[in-house]
Amino acid sequence: MDGRAVAPAAGTVLNALATGTGSAFAIDLETTATVELTSDGRVDAEIAGQPDADTTLVERCATLTIAEHAAPAGLNESTVGAQVRTESEVPMASGLKSSSAAANATVLATLDALEIADAVDRIDACRLGVRAARDAGVTVTGAFDDASASMLGGVTVTDNATDELLAREEVDWHALVYTPPEQSFSADADVSACERIAPMADLVAELALDGRYGEAMTVNGFAFCSALEFSTGPMIDALPDAAGVSLSGTGPSYVAVGDQSTLETVRDRWNERDGTTRLLRTRTDGTELA
Structure with a gap:
């Protein structure tokens, strides 16, 4: 019995480290x-x-998925094991939610192998x-914002303290x-520094829940670049052309959104910096069986 699933990466609208409320959107990696x-x-x-x-x-x-769903699948939890292999276009430790994508893909692939993916x-x-x-200790907040965007597609707003989905929009x-x-x-992020900018995070949450995602991203980006000691230079490069731009997660990646021609102009500026630039689309389909 085997299973296979594919999960997209995500970019940040609101980093949840300040208040526990977060927002992210799925991207085509x-x-x-x-x-x-x-x-x-x-x-x-x-x-x-x-x-x-x-x-x-x-x-x-894989272990948690088997523990919770082996019995409903008619299998003995104590004897069921798994060999898992992941491959990814998402660079690790880059702020693009590689952990959330790997987790979602693994859970859904395990459910697929148990032949109950459609029932969960x-x-x-x-x-x-x-x-x-x-x-596993790979996240401070649990990253339900990032995980929900990757699993469901579109942009999500979440309460990471309760793992509650507050809003989703394609x-x-x-x-x-x-x-x-x-x-x-x-x-490794400085959580205490992030908590000190909670009033700015509350403003970002209000903007996101009002559907003003571009403005929310930009406010988030300047606030968290300051708290986490990242340069705002790439953000300045993107403004005022992009509809929104932010440090993604705890960095080091930056994500800008807008129309293709505008972002091609921003890409020319970002290409002058060391690193990698990718022009992508957002995803609305989330994690899927493959």
Whole structure:
């Protein structure tokens, strides 16, 4: 019995580190997970092209999914194991929600292998991945905002303290992503510095819940660049042309949204910086079986 699923990455509208409220939107970079069930009760994982990468999150996702859904699938939880393999277009530790995409893809692929993927609500599947991320220590907030955007597609607003979906809207944007050469791990972010800008985060949440996503992103970007000590230079490069621009997650990537021709102009500026620039589309279809 095996399963396969594909999950998109995401960009940030509101970083949840300040208040627990977050917002993100799915973008067209993908992570694929393949799961083969075994009968030895062991869960092992590998990440394609990265033999030394930490596979704790992926293994925890498969383990939790089996623990919760093996019995409904008519299997003995104690004897069901899994071999998991992920491959990804999403650079790790870049602020583009690689962990959320890997978690969602793994959970759904495991459900597919158990042959009950269609019977499990997508939000419930998303919450399993969030639990695994907390257990694995790869996130401070649980990243339900990032995970829900990746699982459902579109833009979502969430309460990460309660894992509640506050709003979701399908959006059709072009998105420009600039990723500098360095990495930045979410678990290492200065949470206390982020909490001090809570009033700005509350403003961003109001804008996002009002559907003013571009303005929300830009306010978020300037606030969190300051709190996390990232340069605002790439944001200035994108303004006033882009509809919105922000530091994505805890960095180091920046994401701008707008129409294609405008973002091509911004891309020319970002291409003068060290790193990688990608012009993408937003995704409305979320995590899917493959």
